[in-house]
Structures are given as structure tokens and as C-alpha cells.
Amino acid sequence: MAEPVDIDDGGPLRSPVxxxxxxxxxxxxARLAGVSSQTVSRVSNGHPGVVESTRLQVLAAMKELGYxxxxxxxxxxxxxxxxxxxxxxxxSTTGNMRTLEAIxxxxxxxxxxxxxxxxxxPTQDEVRGAFTRLGELAVDAFIVIxxxxxxxxxxxxxxxxxxxVVADSDAGDRYSVVDTDQAGGARDAVRHLLDLGHHTVxxxxxxxxxxxxxxxxxxxxxxxREAGRPxxxxxxxxxxxxxxxxxxxxxxAEPDCTAVFAANDQMALGLLRALHEKGRSTPADVSVxxxxxxxxxASFPPPLTTVHQDFAxxxxxxxxGVLRQLRTEAPERGTTLVPTRLVVRASxxxxxxxx
Numbered sequence: 001m002a003e004p005v006d007i008d009d010g011g012p013l014r015s016p017v018x019x020x021x022x023x024x025x026x027x028x029x030a031r032l033a034g035v036s037s038q039t040v041s042r043v044s045n046g047h048p049g050v051v052e053s054t055r056l057q058v059l060a061a062m063k064e065l066g067y068x069x070x071x072x073x074x075x076x077x078x079x080x081x082x083x084x085x086x087x088x089x090x091x092s093t094t095g096n097m098r099t100l101e102a103i104x105x106x107x108x109x110x111x112x113x114x115x116x117x118x119x120x121x122p123t124q125d126e127v128r129g130a131f132t133r134l135g136e137l138a139v140d141a142f143i144v145i146x147x148x149x150x151x152x153x154x155x156x157x158x159x160x161x162x163x164x165v166v167a168d169s170d171a172g173d174r175y176s177v178v179d180t181d182q183a184g185g186a187r188d189a190v191r192h193l194l195d196l197g198h199h200t201v202x203x204x205x206x207x208x209x210x211x212x213x214x215x216x217x218x219x220x221x222x223x224x225r226e227a228g229r230p231x232x233x234x235x236x237x238x239x240x241x242x243x244x245x246x247x248x249x250x251x252x253a254e255p256d257c258t259a260v261f262a263a264n265d266q267m268a269l270g271l272l273r274a275l276h277e278k279g280r281s282t283p284a285d286v287s288v289x290x291x292x293x294x295x296x297x298a299s300f301p302p303p304l305t306t307v308h309q310d311f312a313x314x315x316x317x318x319x320x321g322v323l324r325q326l327r328t329e330a331p332e333r334g335t336t337l338v339p340t341r342l343v344v345r346a347s348x349x350x351x352x353x354x355x
Contacts, residue, residue: 033057141325181337268289
């Protein structure tokens with residue numbers, strides 16, 4: 001191979017410092033490899049019509065010079081940025097964080113990066129501004145993790161040809177949606193407690209503006225009615241362990257409460273603490289079921305029975321869905337449900353025997 005090329009003045013490279021004085025160009029790689037710039041471009045873009053020995057020679061030159069392909073230039077040429085824009089309301093909930101992690105992992109496996117645009121407040125101006133700012137950036141499509149009523153309240157103007165999928169939302173007739181089977185998971189939780197012999201099941205619900213919270217609460221109430229059981233008044237939390245603790249103090253004072261379905265594991269954790277402080281044992285006095293199956297659920301005192309959500313599958317389907325729309329250049333409608341499964345641990349058992 002030829003002597004290294006000085007990317008400052010055409011002479012030999014004198015030191016690593018000299019190598020960093022400006023960005024290495026395709027022409028620099030071509031001179032060092034002894035090929036044309038067009039050949040370097042073909043290797044950089046993975047074009048199959050390059051002799052293997054030449055390809056290896058070019059790759060070696062790229063490595064030696066520290067050459068990085070200009071992705072912006074390639075995007076302008078191809079019209080594809082290979083970046084997905086993510087809009088979401090909050091990073092504080094377990095569901096959003098794990099969904100976002102799954103999206104990032106799946107996108108990377110498909111050769112895409114993500115650009116994240118959090119919405120500070122659930123207002124029309126904030127949502128509209130997030131879409132506008134992200135639409136001005138180099139993204140190919142949107143994935144939205146947000147309640148659909150926020151989208152309905154805003155006149156969102158998407159750039160021409162921009163595709164969109166929505167996570168966990170009641171918007172199947174307007175967008176392509178990927179959602180956990182919220183209702184199915186809640187039904188399984190309630191039926192498990194009824195099958196253990198509990199007369200009814202109390203519910204610690206999430207915030208009323210949350211689609212997932214409302215879908216779980218509706219399924220809880222419907223399952224009790226179908227079984228001919230009374231429906232106790234639900235208690236509301238905000239997904240946090242602290243709100244679960246406050247609700248738990250109230251439930252601990254209910255002598256007829258022997259089973260509770262909590263809308264997420266963090267609220268269930270606070271509930272368990274409150275029951276313990278008030279001298280009500282789990283599951284001997286009160287059985288508790290959560291929702292999410294966070295990694296810590298198996299280490300709760302006692303280990304928590306909970307509904308497992310497959311966040312990795314949700315992320316994969318969101319990415320696959322939006323990439324499929326990009327390939328076909330056509331929007332999709334409808335909802336894809338990802339099944340849940342009940343994970344039974346030590347926090348549930350038969351009701352106490354009445355003396």
C-alpha cells in the first residue's frame with residue numbers, strides 16, 4: 001500500500017495531531033488506497049459490485065485514516081436519513097422508559113438511530129411545537145408515545161410523506177397503533193384473585209387521563225360484574241409508589257378488603273408498605289397483584305404477582321410498523337395487541353378464614 005497521505009498538505013502524515021486538523025475526505029481515502037473516489041463511495045455505501053480485494057484495501061485505508069462517511073451527504077442524495085423521531089410526554093414512567101429502550105434497540109438493529117423530543121407539558125402548544133421541531137430535523141418518520149386525546153386536540157401538520165405510529169393509545173381508526181393487551185391483562189389479574197376464593201377485588205387505578213389506566217380499570221370492573229361480584233369504589237394514584245402508599249393506608253382500614261389489583265407495580269410496592277405498617281399481612285390478610293412485571297417485582301417483600309408486559313415486542317412492532325410504512329409510502333390504520341401473561345408469585349393466596 002502507498003505511503004500514508006498527509007491530509008494537510010499532501011505529504012506524509014507526521015503525527016496523530018496532524019491527522020485531526022480537518023475531517024478526512026473520500027479523496028484522502030482514494031489516494032491512500034490507490035483507487036477512485038467513486039470506488040470509495042461504492043464501498044462506503046455497501047455496493048455489491050466491488051472486487052473483494054479492492055473493498056478490503058479501501059476499508060483498510062478508511063481505518064488507517066479514521067474516515068467516517070458523511071451521513072448527511074448520503075441522506076441528501078438518497079432522501080433517507082435513517083433516523084426515527086420519538087415524541088413522548090414523560091420519561092418518568094416505567095412503561096415509557098422500557099418502551100423507549102426497546103424502540104432504540106430495535107431501531108439500531110435495523111440500522112436506524114432515534115431522535116427524542118420530550119413534551120414538557122400536555123398542552124396543545126407543547127404537542128404542536130414538538131411535532132414542528134422534530135419535523136424540521138433529519139428524521140424519516142414519527143413514533144409517538146402519547147395519549148391520543150393530546151393528538152386529537154392539536155392540528156398536527158406532518159411533512160409530506162411522513163409516516164407515524166402510536167404506542168399504547170386508543171387511536172386505531174386514525175393511526176397505526178401498537179398496544180399491550182391492557183384489558184386482557186387486567187382480566188387475568190382479577191380472575192386469578194377470584195379463583196383463589198376472594199369475594200371481590202379492590203382496584204388501585206392510575207391517573208384518569210391515561211388510556212392504559214382507564215382500559216385496565218374498565219376491564220377490572222367488567223370482570224367483577226360478569227362474575228356477579230360487587231364493584232368497590234376504585235382508588236386513584238399517579239403511578240408512583242408514594243401514591244400507592246397513600247391509597248394503601250386507606251385500603252388497610254377496609255376490613256372487607258382481602259384482594260387488590262394495582263394498575264402498576266410501583267403503586268403495588270407502596271401499597272405493600274402501607275399494609276405492612278398497618279399490620280395487615282400479604283397474602284395472609286390481603287392479596288396484591290400488580291401490572292408491568294418490572295425487574296424488581298420478584299424481589300418485593302413478598303415477591304409480587306403481576307401482569308407481564310412484553311415491552312421488547314412492543315418496541316419491535318413499532319419500529320417494524322413505521323419502517324413498513326416507509327417502504328410502501330402508505331399510512332396504515334388499526335391496532336396490534338401484544339399479549340400479556342400473569343406471573344404468579346408469593347403476594348397472592350386464598351382469603352383469610354372468617355372466624
